[in-house]
Amino acid sequence: MTIAALIVAAGRGQRAGTPGPKQWQPLGGRRVIDWTLDAFHATPVVSRILVVLHADDLGLLPDSPDIEITTGGDSRAGSVRNGLEYLAANGGDVTHVLIHDVARCCITPAHIAQIAARVQTGDTPGVAPALAVTDALWIGADGQVAGTKDRSGLYRAQTPQAFDFVAILAAHRAHPGGASDDVEVARAAGLAVSIVEGDESNLKITHPPDFERAEKILRDQMDIRIGSGFDVHRFGAGDHVMLCGVAVPHERGLQGHSDADVGMHALTDAIYGGMAMGDIGRHFPPSDPQWKGAESHIFLRHAVALATEHGFKINNMDVTLICERPKITPHSAAMQAALAEITGVTVDRISVKATTSERLGFTGREEGIAAQAAVTLVKICA
Numbered sequence: 001m002t003i004a005a006l007i008v009a010a011g012r013g014q015r016a017g018t019p020g021p022k023q024w025q026p027l028g029g030r031r032v033i034d035w036t037l038d039a040f041h042a043t044p045v046v047s048r049i050l051v052v053l054h055a056d057d058l059g060l061l062p063d064s065p066d067i068e069i070t071t072g073g074d075s076r077a078g079s080v081r082n083g084l085e086y087l088a089a090n091g092g093d094v095t096h097v098l099i100h101d102v103a104r105c106c107i108t109p110a111h112i113a114q115i116a117a118r119v120q121t122g123d124t125p126g127v128a129p130a131l132a133v134t135d136a137l138w139i140g141a142d143g144q145v146a147g148t149k150d151r152s153g154l155y156r157a158q159t160p161q162a163f164d165f166v167a168i169l170a171a172h173r174a175h176p177g178g179a180s181d182d183v184e185v186a187r188a189a190g191l192a193v194s195i196v197e198g199d200e201s202n203l204k205i206t207h208p209p210d211f212e213r214a215e216k217i218l219r220d221q222m223d224i225r226i227g228s229g230f231d232v233h234r235f236g237a238g239d240h241v242m243l244c245g246v247a248v249p250h251e252r253g254l255q256g257h258s259d260a261d262v263g264m265h266a267l268t269d270a271i272y273g274g275m276a277m278g279d280i281g282r283h284f285p286p287s288d289p290q291w292k293g294a295e296s297h298i299f300l301r302h303a304v305a306l307a308t309e310h311g312f313k314i315n316n317m318d319v320t321l322i323c324e325r326p327k328i329t330p331h332s333a334a335m336q337a338a339l340a341e342i343t344g345v346t347v348d349r350i351s352v353k354a355t356t357s358e359r360l361g362f363t364g365r366e367e368g369i370a371a372q373a374a375v376t377l378v379k380i381c382a
Contacts, residue, residue: 001095004048006083009102010072017208023102035105042109052083081172100160103205106217119162126193127162130155158198223379227274229266234368245338250326257286261296266373271303274377315376316349322370328354
């Protein structure tokens with residue numbers, strides 16, 4: 001079975017009171033949409049992630065082999081229909097689809113997996129999370145209570161709403177439009193939809209105060225690690241130095257068991273350190289001849305893969321190179337691009353900068369180059 005996640009993110013969100021659509025607004029140091037996508041990325045049962053965007057927003061998500069993008073319609077139902085049609089036309093292996101509102105950024109991987117497991121049983125073609133209404137319900141008119149309503153059997157709907165793919169595609173194709181959610185579309189087509197227990201933390205950002213509530217929920221769900229790394233290599237014979245994946249011309253090279261990329265070594269150690277998993281020497285012992293002269297991207301890729309394996313996402317990276325020469329600034333953009341290619345972290349979350357030691361110490365005497373690095377690792381728990 002192949003499960004696809006269809007993230008509806010084409011709305012304008014005017015009630016949120018933000019300067020632009022709410023999915024692109026900052027939340028806990030990231031954007032709302034980033035939290036939502038991370039939750040689905042962290043759910044192994046989800047094989048494909050499709051994001052449905054407004055035409056004006058198509059350039060706001062960085063290119064990623066893990067995310068597919070298509071354009072939305074003039075309504076939520078229209079956007080879902082466009083997403084379903086895209087999945088049908090681009091690889092017909094999808095058996096089930098999870099349709100989720102991007103503004104529900106506090107969804108957890110565990111909740112996603114529970115919903116996916118339920119729809120895969122095939123008991124009903126649809127499964128949706130919901131919370132039973134527990135508050136008294138009033139009917140209001142002109143600012144006054146005009147009556148009451150029995151809350152028995154009433155639920156607050158949530159997403160992701162999960163469906164047999166063929167069934168929900170046919171339901172959307174037959175629906176005239178205007179549905180509030182996909183359960184309404186499914187029921188109009190005669191499809192049965194089972195209710196699974198929702199989660200109070202799975203709120204939908206709608207109004208300005210919701211941002212603060214969501215940030216608190218996400219903070220409670222996150223395992224945040226900060227790692228630091230430090231490395232030194234001395235100068236020796238050569239005509240260039242490798243720094244953060246870039247060959248920088250210089251009258252001397254750096255000596256080391258590998259290619260002596262001091263910046264990449266510090267960064268690799270920072271990632272290992274953030275997970276309390278030692279350093280490069282533990283994973284790639286210098287006593288092992290197979291690593292002699294090895295390119296340092298091998299070590300960095302290993303650290304990133306290990307972080308991913310343990311559920312961590314690298315939020316940002318900061319590398320400081322300490323030397324008198326060569327000059328780093330002319331090459332810093334290329335270094336950022338090289339690190340981005342190796343780690344999968346976007347360039348706007350990678351900093352490469354340099355400083356001198358004011359002619360003090362071994363770097364001041366131009367005997368070698370030092371580097372220090374810091375990374376932030378984030379895991380969405382539960």
